[in-house]
Amino acid sequence: METNKIREDFPILKRTMSGKPVVYFDNGATTLKPQPVIDAITNYYTYLGANAHRGDYEMSGQVDDAFEGARKTAQKFLNAKHVEEIVFTSGSSMGLNEIAIMVTRQYLKEGDVILSDESEHASSYLPWLQAGKEKGTKIDFIPLDEEGKITIENFKKVLTDQVKVVALAMVSNVLGFTAPIKEMAKICHERGILLVVDGAQSTPHLPIDVQDLDVDFYVLSAHKMCGPTGVGVMYGKKKYLDELQPVFYGGESNARYNKCGDLILKESPLKFESGTQPIEGVIGMAAAMKYIDSIGKENIHEYEVELKKYFLEQTKDLENLIVYNRNAESGIVTFNMKDKGQLIFAQDVASFLNTQGIAVRSGQHCAKLLPDILQVPATIRASFYFYNTKEEVDRLVAALKEVTLENCVDIFF
Numbered sequence: 338m339e340t341n342k343i344r345e346d347f348p349i350l351k352r353t354m355s356g357k358p359v360v361y362f363d364n365g366a367t368t369l370k371p372q373p374v375i376d377a378i379t380n381y382y383t384y385l386g387a388n389a390h391r392g393d394y395e396m397s398g399q400v401d402d403a404f405e406g407a408r409k410t411a412q413k414f415l416n417a418k419h420v421e422e423i424v425f426t427s428g429s430s431m432g433l434n435e436i437a438i439m440v441t442r443q444y445l446k447e448g449d450v451i452l453s454d455e456s457e458h459a460s461s462y463l464p465w466l467q468a469g470k471e472k473g474t475k476i477d478f479i480p481l482d483e484e485g486k487i488t489i490e491n492f493k494k495v496l497t498d499q500v501k502v503v504a505l506a507m508v509s510n511v512l513g514f515t516a517p518i519k520e521m522a523k524i525c526h527e528r529g530i531l532l533v534v535d536g537a538q539s540t541p542h543l544p545i546d547v548q549d550l551d552v553d554f555y556v557l558s559a560h561k562m563c564g565p566t567g568v569g570v571m572y573g574k575k576k577y578l579d580e581l582q583p584v585f586y587g588g589e590s591n592a593r594y595n596k597c598g599d600l601i602l603k604e605s606p607l608k609f610e611s612g613t614q615p616i617e618g619v620i621g622m623a624a625a626m627k628y629i630d631s632i633g634k635e636n637i638h639e640y641e642v643e644l645k646k647y648f649l650e651q652t653k654d655l656e657n658l659i660v661y662n663r664n665a666e667s668g669i670v671t672f673n674m675k676d677k678g679q680l681i682f683a684q685d686v687a688s689f690l691n692t693q694g695i696a697v698r699s700g701q702h703c704a705k706l707l708p709d710i711l712q713v714p715a716t717i718r719a720s721f722y723f724y725n726t727k728e729e730v731d732r733l734v735a736a737l738k739e740v741t742l743e744n745c746v747d748i749f750f
């Protein structure tokens with residue numbers, strides 16, 4: 338990994354924070370954007386400008402080409418069988434909500450069970466909870482093992498005839514464990530269960546092949562993989578997208594309608610894309626996918642795991658550090674600090690790190706069932722990406738060595 342060369346592509350890495358060169362370790366929340374992505378977005382506004390699928394003039398045709406070209410890029414990125422399986426959304430949350438609403442309305446009945454787990458992000462859990470209130474469906478939980486992982490053994494324990502959907506993240510945004518999706522898909526399909534995968538934290542870091550994984554639905558957010566905010570993909574197997582009725586209606590998604598109330602929708606993906614899409618976002622997302630492919634997902638994953646191992650090695654004598662996910666093979670380190678036998682409030686540690694120019698996330702990371710399992714109210718998450726360096730990890734380690742109860746109070750910024 339030629340990190341120094343890669344870092345040149347990220348203009349924001351030249352800025353300072355709290356008067357120091359910024360160390361950005363909040364990649365689980367969102368990632369920084371490389372110049373080719375910024376250029377792709379600027380190019381749309383500078384030279385293209387028109388709406389997509391609306392005009393009969395040269396400029397709009399060029400937008401159509403860029404927009405549908407982006408769909409093909411996403412198809413290739415996920416190795417989807419059909420381009421019609423790629424639906425643009427505003428991000429993972431929107432995709433997961435749409436899937437939960439559509440699937441619950443059309444495929445589920447009272448008493449049916451959706452399997453989730455306690456490490457899920459709110460966006461993977463709450464849509465099923467809410468959609469299920471109309472129908473009387475129920476959520477059960479796959480028990481996590483002692484480390485907080487999902488295992489096939491535990492998964493099998495909660496499979497009943499009532500389970501109709503399994504909805505979970507491929508990589509947990511707090512603990513960074515990867516769920517055994519391929520094996521789960523096989524088991525699900527033997528029992529006629531739909532598998533809905535939240536790929537917000539897996540797509541940026543791992544090679545994803547939706548055909549090989551055999552997932553029924555898969556979502557991603559561009560902003561977590563070097564792309565712009567407000568755009569993502571909802572992948573669904575064609576047979577389901579052909580059957581499902583969209584949640585949203587309006588321009589673009591319909592073929593015709595009349596005053597008698599008849600409505601004929603277009604086919605997927607356009608039937609799910611009512612209204613003007615975030616065109617510059619879609620184009621920027623395609624640029625991000627190409628950028629990530631140029632680096633290589635295997636390389637990204639391997640490098641992040643190496644950074645995490647380096648962090649663990651450098652902190653092995655730091656007695657005040659509690660790491661909750663040592664064995665998770667990802668770039669996520671979730672931890673707390675203590676001093677004089679007392680846990681330091683996670684947000685105070687994050688604020689102290691800010692004074693050292695280091696950006697991390699603290700709190701419950703939108704996974705509000707997990708603190709019960711970890712038995713702490715909040716944690717600090719440092720999430721590495723391929724543009725981070727061992728020197729930056731050294732700065733985090735040096736800062737953590739300075740963390741005391743006294744240092745962490747009364748910090749204002």
Ligand SMILES: Cc1ncc(COP(=O)(O)O)c(C=O)c1O
Pocket residue numbers: 365366427428429430431458460461506508509510535537538558703
């Ligand atoms: C695992 C997981 N799922 C879903 C989401 C929601 O993504 P977005 O906010 O882009 O919709 C996130 C964002 O943090 C996430 O980490």
